[in-house]
Amino acid sequence: MGDTIANLKIGEIGIIQDFCLDAIPLNLLEMGCLPGKEVRLLQIAPLKDPLYIKVNGSHLAIRIETAKQINITKLR
Amino acid sequence: MKSNSLLNIALVGNPNTGKTSLFNQLTGLNQKVGNYPGITVDKKQGRCKISEYLTAEITDLPGTYSINPTTLDETIVLETLLNESNNSYPDLVIVVAEVENLKRNLFLFSQIKDLQFPSILVINMSDQMIRKGITIDIEALKRELKSEIILISARKNLGIDDLKREIENYENWNTEPIANISDKIDTVFFETIKTTFPEFSLYKSWLLITQQKNCAFLSSELYQKITAFNPDSEKVKKYQHKETIYRYQIINEILKKTYAVDKNEATDLRSRLDKILTHKIYGYIIFFGVLMLIFQSIFEWASLPMDLIDSLFANVSELAKTNLPKGTFTNLIAEGVIPGIGGIVIFIPQIAILFLFIATLEETGYMSRVVFLMDKIMRKFGMSGKSIIPLISGTACAIPAIMASRNISDWKERLITILVIPFTTCSARLPVYAILIALIIPDERIFGIFNLQGLTLMGLYLLGFAAAISSAILLHNVLKIKTQSLFVIEMPNYKLPSFKNVFYEVVEKTKAFIFGAGKIILALSIILWFLASNGSEKFKNAAEYVTTQESAKHLNDDVLNKKIASYRLEHSYIGTMGKVIEPVIKPMGYDWKIGIALISSFAAREVFIGALATIYNVGSDGVGSGTIKERMAAEVDSVTGEKRFNFATGMSLLLFYAFAMQCIGTLAIVKRETKSWKWPILQLTGMGALAYIVSVITYTILS
Known part of the structure; x- marks a missing residue:
C-alpha cells in the first residue's frame, strides 16, 4: 500500500484509488484521471520529472508533485 | 429564421x-x-x-x-x-x-x-x-x-x-x-x-x-x-x-x-518515436539540432529577401525624391513614410520563417515532447517547459512571444517568462548588431574557419539567452508568489503537418506583427522625420547664421552647404534633445548624434539605423551618398578627430542594445498581458539600468 503514480515503473499499470482534491488540478480530473481508472506509466523525462502517463485513453504529462498525490494500487 | x-x-x-x-x-x-x-x-x-x-x-x-x-x-x-x-x-x-x-x-x-x-x-x-x-x-x-x-x-x-x-x-x-x-x-x-x-x-x-x-x-x-x-x-x-x-x-x-x-492496435509509431525524441541523450541532441536548424534558416534564408527589400525601399525613396515636385510633402514621403514602411517590411522574412517552423513543429506534435523534455530544467529557472516556445519566438519578435505565453497556467512561471523574453535577441536588434559589428570587428577568420564577425554575433545571441536565464533565476528567488502547479499537458499523436494549417498560421502571425508593431514603427519614423526637419529660430535661419559666421573664411559653396546642414541638424528639435542628454550618455562614449539615435530607438530598436541614416544624411548635404555604413565609418569626433565609431564606443553600443528595453510595443503588450504597469516599468528600469552600467564599464575599460 501507499503507492502513488510516482512509484510506478515504466510500463507498469495501476488503478487510481483516491487523491486529495485540493492538490489535483481540476483539468486533470476533467481529462478523465478519476478513481477506478487505469493508469499506465509510459515514460519518465530524463531528469525524472515530468511523468508521461496514459489514463482513460488520454496521453498526458504531469509533474511528479502531482503524481505523488494520486494513490493507486499496482496491477501485477 | x-x-x-x-x-x-x-x-x-x-x-x-x-x-x-x-x-x-x-x-x-x-x-x-x-x-x-x-x-x-x-x-x-x-x-x-x-x-x-x-x-x-x-x-x-x-x-x-x-x-x-x-x-x-x-x-x-x-x-x-x-x-x-x-x-x-x-x-x-x-x-x-x-x-x-x-x-x-x-x-x-x-x-x-x-x-x-x-x-x-x-x-x-x-x-x-x-x-x-x-x-x-x-x-x-x-x-x-x-x-x-x-x-x-x-x-x-x-x-x-x-x-x-x-x-x-x-x-x-x-x-x-x-x-x-x-x-x-x-x-x-x-x-x-x-x-x-x-x-x-x-x-x-x-x-x-x-x-x-x-x-x-x-x-x-x-x-x-x-x-x-x-x-x-x-x-x-x-x-x-x-x-x-x-x-x-x-x-x-x-x-x-x-x-x-478493436484493441489489437497496429504497430505503435507513437511509442517508438517517443522513445527516441524524449530520450535522455538523443532527445536533447535532436532538440538542439532543431534549434540550430531554425536559427540557421532565419539567417540564411531570410538574408536574401531582406537585402532585396532593403534596396527596393532605398530605390523607391530615391525615385520619389527625384520625381515628385520638391517640397515638404515629398520629403515626408521620401524620408519619413517610405523608409518607415521599409523598416516594417524588412522583418517579414524572418518572422514568417520562424513561425513556419514553430507552426510545423506544433502540428506534428513534437512541441509537446519538447515541453516534456525541458520542463524540469526550465523549472530550475522559475519557468515551465511551456516557456520554451515563447523564448524561441522571442528571437523573432517579443510581441508574439509574449502572447504565446498565455498557455502557461501557472501565474508565476508565466510572469517570469514574460519578463525575461525581451532579453532574447529579437530580429529588431539584428540590423543594429550587423552594422556595428561590420564597423568595429575586422572581417577575418580565426583558426582559418571561424569568421570573427559571425562569432561576435553568436556571442551576442548567447549573451541574450544568458541574460534571460540569469534574470529568471533572480526573479525566481525574489518574487514571492505562491502557486500550485497546474501543469498538465496532452501528448498528442504524431501526425504529418497540414500545409494549409501551417500556411494560415504563418499568414496570421505575420499579419499580427505588421498591424501591431508595424503601426508603431511607422508612426515613429514620421515623428522622427518631423523632429529632424523642424526646429527653433536658429534652425530656420541656419543659412544666415552660418554665412555670417564663416564669411571671413571664403569657403566654397559645397563646404558651406555642409556646414549649414549640420548646423541645422544641431538646432532641430531632435538635435536639441540629443544635446540635452549628452552629459548622461557621455560616460558610455556617445555624442549627441548617437544620442538622437538612442532617443528614437527607445521606441523601437531598429529605428536606430534609420535614425543614423537620417542624421548623417541630413547632416551632409541633403543628398545621400554612399551606404549608411560608409557614412558612419567616415564620421569623426569633432573634438579629438578620432573615428566616432571606434572599438570602445561600438562595443558599448552593442552591449547597450543587448540589454536595454527599447520597444514600446513590448511594453504595451506586457502591460496588457499582466494587467498592471508595475511589470513593464520594472522591465524598463531594470533592463535600462543594467544596460547603462554595462556600457559605461565597457567603454571605460576599452578606451
Whole structure:
C-alpha cells in the first residue's frame, strides 16, 4: 500500500484509488484521471520529472508533485 | 429564421482535434483576427456561406478540454459562451471531436449541451476509423446524445457539405441538457440556484457561481446576486469533482452502447518515436539540432529577401525624391513614410520563417515532447517547459512571444517568462548588431574557419539567452508568489503537418506583427522625420547664421552647404534633445548624434539605423551618398578627430542594445498581458539600468 503514480515503473499499470482534491488540478480530473481508472506509466523525462502517463485513453504529462498525490494500487 | 443578420457560430473543441483545419475549410482566406473587447486575446473569425440565403460568422475558439478554464486562452471560451452581450455570442455551437478519444471530447460536448445551446457534434478524422479498428453506431449515438452528429475529415474536405446542410436546420435541434447535475450532487442546493436564476440554464448559473473571478463581464446587479451564494471553495471543488465523475459515468454508459474499438492496435509509431525524441541523450541532441536548424534558416534564408527589400525601399525613396515636385510633402514621403514602411517590411522574412517552423513543429506534435523534455530544467529557472516556445519566438519578435505565453497556467512561471523574453535577441536588434559589428570587428577568420564577425554575433545571441536565464533565476528567488502547479499537458499523436494549417498560421502571425508593431514603427519614423526637419529660430535661419559666421573664411559653396546642414541638424528639435542628454550618455562614449539615435530607438530598436541614416544624411548635404555604413565609418569626433565609431564606443553600443528595453510595443503588450504597469516599468528600469552600467564599464575599460 501507499503507492502513488510516482512509484510506478515504466510500463507498469495501476488503478487510481483516491487523491486529495485540493492538490489535483481540476483539468486533470476533467481529462478523465478519476478513481477506478487505469493508469499506465509510459515514460519518465530524463531528469525524472515530468511523468508521461496514459489514463482513460488520454496521453498526458504531469509533474511528479502531482503524481505523488494520486494513490493507486499496482496491477501485477 | 435569422435571414438578414449573420448567424454566429462558435467552434469549440479539444486541442489537436483538427478544429483549426475545419475552420480553415469553412472560411478559407476569409479570416480576420480581432481582439475581444476588454481582453487582448486574439479572436479568429471568418465568414462562411452556409447556403444561398445564409451566411455565418464563425469564431474559432481556443482549444480546451473543459469550459472550466485553467489558462488565459481557455477563459475566452467561458466568456464567449456565457456573456450574452458580447457580439460573438453564438446562435449555435459546433463541437469538434476526434474519433480516437471520443470519451474525453464528449465531456466537453456534454457541458456545451447543458448550457442548452443548439449544438452539433462533429467527429473529425473519421477516415481513420477503419485503420484504428473503431466502429461507432452513429444513429444510436444521436439518440443517446439527443443531438445531430456529422462525420467529417477536415483535412480531406469530406463531410463539410453535410455539416453545412445540417446547420441550415439548426432551429429544430434538440437543446435538452444531457447531465442532470442537480439530482446527482445536491438537489436542495441546486434547486435554490434554479429559483434564484430562472432566466438561465442551471448549468450556466452553476458556472457563473463557480467561475465568478473569470466573469469580468457580469453586471453589478447580477454579480451581487451571484456573490450572495458564495459557497466555500471546498464545497465547490467537491461538487466539481462529483460533476466530473457523473459526466464520465453518463458518457461511459453511452459509449458502451455505441462505440467499439478493436484493441489489437497496429504497430505503435507513437511509442517508438517517443522513445527516441524524449530520450535522455538523443532527445536533447535532436532538440538542439532543431534549434540550430531554425536559427540557421532565419539567417540564411531570410538574408536574401531582406537585402532585396532593403534596396527596393532605398530605390523607391530615391525615385520619389527625384520625381515628385520638391517640397515638404515629398520629403515626408521620401524620408519619413517610405523608409518607415521599409523598416516594417524588412522583418517579414524572418518572422514568417520562424513561425513556419514553430507552426510545423506544433502540428506534428513534437512541441509537446519538447515541453516534456525541458520542463524540469526550465523549472530550475522559475519557468515551465511551456516557456520554451515563447523564448524561441522571442528571437523573432517579443510581441508574439509574449502572447504565446498565455498557455502557461501557472501565474508565476508565466510572469517570469514574460519578463525575461525581451532579453532574447529579437530580429529588431539584428540590423543594429550587423552594422556595428561590420564597423568595429575586422572581417577575418580565426583558426582559418571561424569568421570573427559571425562569432561576435553568436556571442551576442548567447549573451541574450544568458541574460534571460540569469534574470529568471533572480526573479525566481525574489518574487514571492505562491502557486500550485497546474501543469498538465496532452501528448498528442504524431501526425504529418497540414500545409494549409501551417500556411494560415504563418499568414496570421505575420499579419499580427505588421498591424501591431508595424503601426508603431511607422508612426515613429514620421515623428522622427518631423523632429529632424523642424526646429527653433536658429534652425530656420541656419543659412544666415552660418554665412555670417564663416564669411571671413571664403569657403566654397559645397563646404558651406555642409556646414549649414549640420548646423541645422544641431538646432532641430531632435538635435536639441540629443544635446540635452549628452552629459548622461557621455560616460558610455556617445555624442549627441548617437544620442538622437538612442532617443528614437527607445521606441523601437531598429529605428536606430534609420535614425543614423537620417542624421548623417541630413547632416551632409541633403543628398545621400554612399551606404549608411560608409557614412558612419567616415564620421569623426569633432573634438579629438578620432573615428566616432571606434572599438570602445561600438562595443558599448552593442552591449547597450543587448540589454536595454527599447520597444514600446513590448511594453504595451506586457502591460496588457499582466494587467498592471508595475511589470513593464520594472522591465524598463531594470533592463535600462543594467544596460547603462554595462556600457559605461565597457567603454571605460576599452578606451
